Amino acid sequence: MEILLYTALFSPLVGSLFAALFGASPKTLITGIVTSALLGVSLIASTILLVHVITTGQFVQVELMTWMATGDLYIPFGFIVDQISVTMMMVVTLVSTVVHVYAIGYMDHDKGFNRFFSWLSAFVFSMMILVMSDNFAGLFIGWEGVGLCSWGLIGFWYHKESATWAANEAFIMNRIADLGMLIGIFLVYWNTGTLQYHEAFAVMPDLDNATLTWMGIFLFIGAMGKSAQFPLHTWLADAMEGPTPVSALIHAATMVTAGVYLVVRSNELYTLIPNVGLFIASLGAFVAIFAASMALVNRDIKRVIAYSTLSQLGYMFAAAGLGAYWVALFHLMAHAFFKALLFLGGGNVMHAMNSELDPFKMGGLGKTMKGTMILMTLASVALAGIFPLAGFFSKDLILEVAFVDHHFIIYGVLLLTAGLTAFYSFRIIALIFHGEDRHTSLGFHPHEAYKFMLIAMTPLLILAIIAGSFKSTYFEYVTMLLPGTEYHVHSAATYWIMTIGTQLFVILSIAFAYKKYMCKDIKVPDGTSAMENSFKYKLLINQYYIPHFYNEYLVKSYRALSTIFWKQVDQKIIDASVDGIANIFYKTGKNTRTMQSGNLSTMLKWMVAGTVVLLSLAVVFGLAVRHSDEIKTILSGLGV
């Protein structure tokens, strides 16, 4: 089993290094194939590990080597495959294998083809470290690794100003949150004396509540950054500057779920502090509706899907915060499948439309892109949570959790969000694929993506459809590690009313979206209609003015402060002193170079002068040493 673990972990790294060898050379198809094949190997290894974990209920733990060992501190490079991490491994390797194969087609004409695959595989490797580590330090390494790879991939088209800006924004925001995370890890070490998960969690029940609360809060700040929760959410939508496969892999299926993973992994800590849990759940519910509302009006298909991701992450946190960790993890898994599918479908559309992202300029694409239309529609159905697709099982479960735990406000917010989700998902589906053909007049000639790209997407489609049927198997094995509370509404009548009510609500939202956006007279909005000038629309399209606020008050004041430091401190103190020292040497050299006249006679005179000086010094010091006692008495007599 150990060898399987290492295979699953290190084959993406091998792929990444292999692709990096060709990083600077033009496109070589082999890099794409090798990295995809190695990820396939990783996927197979993970699958065998999953079967092993399910059938035996045992976990696999290995210690690769000692990393830090000083005094009481002992941190190994240890890895663990248990019920939680194997679930994550399956999600990560499966989605990334699909994305890799898809990207061979998507990045076909890109100059940075090899570089792209190197980054992408490096990302998968970091993510595997993140989920497989058996201690907080290893988790942090993976955490930083995915941050770095995300930076490289968002800014992949670095010649675009907006892409580099978005990459930096994502990196810096994550850095802010990572500080919180790091403090959390320090607190864990400080109070438990270890960073190994099981040892640390074993000690935690003995600690006092305030300490645990601080630990939980700081670790959650880290999770907020990675999972783009309010107020650190702005980077996720801007991260759509990266190539679409990246959005599918990183900003939908894997990296952004790292925060949820952290909370699920630390479930023993969060169970002890239900107040923090309630805060997490409330924030999750808030983000769910907050992001969904922004998705309602956005005119960029990738951004709509990004907001939808944000909203679904809110759902996961709501579930995790209420203590339903297995539900959160289940939704994470189901969401990864249909969201990656949705993004890849979006990528097909974008490719067909020469990188045009405004759905209002599309319309009627269903005729030319039948395959993509079916994939995206089914993914949206799954996202909306219609029976019997994956979203129904995972999302309705979260609603039930909120209901059963008597958090009716959270329940209400999440229910409303479910309706909004259905509406905005089908708003873009209707605008892209149905209705009148608006793109031909704008000079677009769309074409369907390569066949193998569509085939590569089918595993995700199948999983998006059937993931719900794994629920009982999943529940059985994952609750060996996670609190196995089952959430059942007490009376059957309430249950059916809730389920059917939700379904009806969602279906009505979908019907409303179709009715509103399939009609003949949809035009490309030009800022003149009454709706576009209303306050609500402006508020939503400007993302509640939060990016504006950040830019106006945080970025600008920080920049002003930096300018002061640059002009006053850096230039006037640090630069000046460095320059001053250099100047001293320069002036001395300039003045003394005349000595080097090249005339032997003069040089000999200088030599003699030097000898005389050295001799006199020797005599003076020699006398001083010989008469040191007398000199001391004289000096003390003078009162020195």
Place this chain on the structure above:
Amino acid sequence: MEIGLNHYLVLSTILFSIGLVGVMRRKNLLMLFFATEILLNSVNIAFAAISHYYGDLTGQMFAFFVIAIAASEVAVGLGLLVVWHKRHNAIDLDLMSTMKG
């Protein structure tokens, strides 16, 4: 008056000073070599005198070393001097300024 250590040391100092002045003032390369010889030999006198004074042969041994080294130095130096004279037809120190900084 008996001649003691101090007389030798005074003689050595005087010779050293003469040599030093020679080294500084002379412009003729050949004269410079003479001055250097005077410097070295003044030191030899001091070595020999002190060695005799303490009854320790080390100083005299050292004086022999200095003589040997001075001889080889002059041999090399004169060789270079002859070559220089053949090329430039002069042995004036002020003309040798190729090392000017």
